[in-house]
Structures are given as structure tokens and as C-alpha cells.
Amino acid sequence: MVSADLILGGSLLGGADEHNSLMKTGEHVIIAGLFVQLFFFGMFIVVAGLFHRRMLLAPTATSHNPLIRWQKYLVTLYIVSLLIWVRSVFRVIEYLQGNAGSIMRHEAYVFIFDATLMFLVMAWMNWFHPSEIGLLLRHEEPISNGFELLPFARLYHKSAKKRSPTA
Numbered sequence: 001m002v003s004a005d006l007i008l009g010g011s012l013l014g015g016a017d018e019h020n021s022l023m024k025t026g027e028h029v030i031i032a033g034l035f036v037q038l039f040f041f042g043m044f045i046v047v048a049g050l051f052h053r054r055m056l057l058a059p060t061a062t063s064h065n066p067l068i069r070w071q072k073y074l075v076t077l078y079i080v081s082l083l084i085w086v087r088s089v090f091r092v093i094e095y096l097q098g099n100a101g102s103i104m105r106h107e108a109y110v111f112i113f114d115a116t117l118m119f120l121v122m123a124w125m126n127w128f129h130p131s132e133i134g135l136l137l138r139h140e141e142p143i144s145n146g147f148e149l150l151p152f153a154r155l156y157h158k159s160a161k162k163r164s165p166t167a
Contacts, residue, residue, distance in 0.1 A: 027095065034092045041088065045081050048074065068136055076128040080121045087117045 052074050055063060063070055090113035094103045103109045132142045 027098070031092065031095050034088065034095060038085070038088050038092065041081070041085055045078070045085065048077055048081070067142055069132075069142075072128065073130055073133065076124065076130070080124055083117045083121050083124075087114055090114065090117075 052071075055070070062068060090103075090109070094101065094109075097103055135142055
């Protein structure tokens with residue numbers, strides 16, 4: 001829905017010039033879409049928090065398994081969601097200020113509130129990659145951290161087992 005709003009807003013802006021109202025209409029559609037995105041993403045974070053709280057109050061039998069570090073992945077979800085949400089708020093402010101706004105005139109804001117936040121999201125998700133959940137669902141051994149690349153690690157372990165002498 002938000003992407004459709006942004007496409008519509010972008011197409012309206014594409015046919016706009018200084019003398020018609022299509023430019024203002026496109027800007028309003030984009031801003032409305034960004035607010036809708038903020039609302040639903042905020043609701044997603046709230047629902048995740050409610051799930052977390054309910055799992056703490058009434059845990060399932062599987063959640064007691066120490067190999068399943070579900071709380072670690074929920075904390076990861078909270079951290080990256082907060083970073084993305086802050087970036088989205090920055091985008092709303094950027095569009096509300098318009099082309100003559102302070103954000104559009106100073107590149108440092110974009111580096112701090114867009115590039116840096118997305119780099120942190122990428123780095124965090126690479127370290128605490130949720131692929132471990134898939135391994136656990138397939139009853140495979142979990143990994144220790146995000147730097148262990150799954151296809152290469154499996155090939156390495158298979159070749160190491162073949163090379164090691166058996167007793």
C-alpha cells in the first residue's frame with residue numbers, strides 16, 4: 001500500500017511543473033503514505049512486544065529449550081525495527097520540509113539519519129542473522145554467530161570429517 005502511494009506520488013511529481021497542482025498533490029500523497037508506513041510499522045513493533053510479553057508470562061515447552069534463543073532474536077527485531085522507524089521519521093520530516101528545507105540543503109543529515117542507520121541495521125542483522133531459526137526448525141545444529149557462513153561452514157565440516165582419521 002505504501003509502495004503504491006509512493007509510486008502514485010512519484011508519477012504525479014513526474015508530470016508536475018511549477019504552474020500546476022500535480023506537484024503539491026504528489027507531495028501530499030507521498031507524505032500520507034509515509035505516515036501510514038510509520039503507523040503500521042509502529043503497530044508491528046507493538047504486536048511483537050505483546051507476543052514477547054505473552055511468551056514470558058506463558059512460555060511454551062519449546063521456548064524452554066536453551067538452543068532456541070528466541071529472546072535474542074526478538075531483541076534483534078526490536079533494535080533493527082527502532083533504527084528503521086527512526087529513519088522513517090527522518091524521511092517524513094524531510095518531505096514535510098520540502099525541497100527548500102534544512103535536510104535537503106545539508107548532506108550530513110542524510111548520512112547520519114539514513115546511511116548510518118541502514119548500515120547499523122545491515123551490520124546487526126549480519127551478526128545476529130535469523131537463519132539460525134530455520135536451522136533449528138530443520139533440527140540442525142545452530143551457529144555460534146553471524147560470521148559463520150552456512151554453505152561454506154557445512155562444506156568445511158564435511159571435508160574435515162572426511163580427512164580426520166577414525167579410531
